[in-house]
Amino acid sequence: MNSDSLNRRKSLQTLAALTAAGTLGSWAPRALAQKPLTVGVIYVGPRDDYGYNQAHAQTAAEIKKLPGVKVVEEENVPETSAVQKTMTGMIAQDGASLLFPTSFGYFDPHILALAPKYPDVRFSHCGGMWTEGKHPKNVGSFFGYIDECQYLNGVIAGHMSKSGKIAFVAAKPIPQVLRNINAFTLGARSVKPGITCSVIFTGDWSMAVKEAEATNSLADQGCDVFTMHVDGPKVIVETAAKRGKMVCGYHASQAKLAPNAYLTGAEWNWFTAYKTAIDAAQAGKPHPNFLRGGLKEGYVKMSPYGSMVTDAAKKQADGIKVQMVAGSFDIFKGPLKDNKGATVIAAGKVLKQTDPVLEGMNYLVEGVQGSF
Structure with a gap:
């Protein structure tokens, strides 16, 4: 664990006092215009893994170049209560008001546990299933049609x-x-x-x-x-x-x-989603709760x-x-069977990338050998 991580852990000892004093809720949109936006990026593994974490780390390196943006990072944070401690430390110690907790398992229960406690902090989760009316407005989900x-x-x-x-x-x-x-x-x-x-x-x-x-x-x-x-x-x-x-x-x-x-x-091109969330935070606009895009929108390559x-x-x-x-090609269209022989998409039916049915896919198609 590096010194920044250790300091964040130590900062938790003073967090209760800060909360009691009412100082953590003092961030407001007007403050964002007066000082740099501090962005926290959290990885479940090493930043140089030639994979998921590296794709996010490459984007973190890019957003560091944006005007008015300061970036703090922490790697190798497991999908346990440890990520709540990391997020809390970034908020309390570093003044982060926009967090990118990147791993799938960070969303529930960890982001959902902290978001109500820090309504002035924005949480942008990669791959989370944010649902309107169910999840906090200061939480958002972004993902690409890879x-x-x-x-x-x-x-x-x-x-x-x-x-x-x-x-x-x-x-x-x-x-x-x-x-x-x-x-x-x-x-x-x-x-x-x-x-x-x-x-x-x-x-x-x-x-x-x-x-x-x-x-x-x-x-x-x-x-x-x-x-x-x-x-x-x-x-x-x-x-x-x-x-x-x-x-x-x-x-x-x-x-x-x-x-x-x-x-x-x-490959991912996460800069598109990160920049959208950062622009909204810097302008004091509502947090983008649901971001999706594919090749056309520049989310993947x-x-x-x-x-x-x-x-x-x-x-x-x-x-x-x-x-x-051009938006004229559809991957999932009928007739389509799963690998057990059951029809999952009827003949003539086409599922567009924005179709919520695809967000909950729970089958393997015909031709796939394997099970779960």
Whole structure:
């Protein structure tokens, strides 16, 4: 734990006195114009994980360059009451009035426990399911339609796979993860209808040993193109490359880790969401409670293609990407069955990215081999 973290922990001892004195509720929109906006960014893992945390850290580095913005950060904060202590320390010690607690498990109960206590502090959570009328107005949720990029990953995988078996190493079967698995599979099956995607869930966001075991197991099963949804893809990328397999990355670019195996990847561009929340705070406007966007809105992007990707693969993926940016391509449309044979989207029905049904996805599509 660094000295800043230790000082934040010590500051909790004085917090009760500050609260009793009524000083913590003194921040108001007019104060934001008189001094820099202090923004706190909290990571569940290391900032250099080649994955989820690094994608947020890259954005934190960018917002530090914005006028009138001061950034404080803390990494390796677990999804426990520890994050409440970190957030409280940033508020009490650093004067943070806008927080970006980035991990999924920070939302409930931790952000929801603190937000009512600090109504003048804004909480922007990545991936949280903010609901109007249910959650505090000073809490917001932002996320990107990265399933668009995972679909494009799947298109590339479909072209490049020789075995007709692709693989997905995932952390937990939450809707966002299932949506990515399904999009990757549907992208591949748009190229090769008979292709299958085998999935293994490790059980948590960062489990290096299990991620390596899952990658090796899937390689043993004949899968030759891998992608993933874990916090740090480094182990999966390197293990797959050592086994002579190909990889589509996730969160940030992992091309440097395996230049001869990296095909492309689905990357976040969190600056768009961060800047929107910061602009609202600096202007004293209401906190943006629900932010979503895809390729068109600049929330996500694709990694450059590796040298081994064929021209035919690039042409098809690029063509679909143009349609996605134009808003004329839909990933989830009927007829669509799950991997148990039940119809989940009826013929003729199309689910747009903004459809709330997609926010609660709870199935794996036909072609996915695995369960949860």
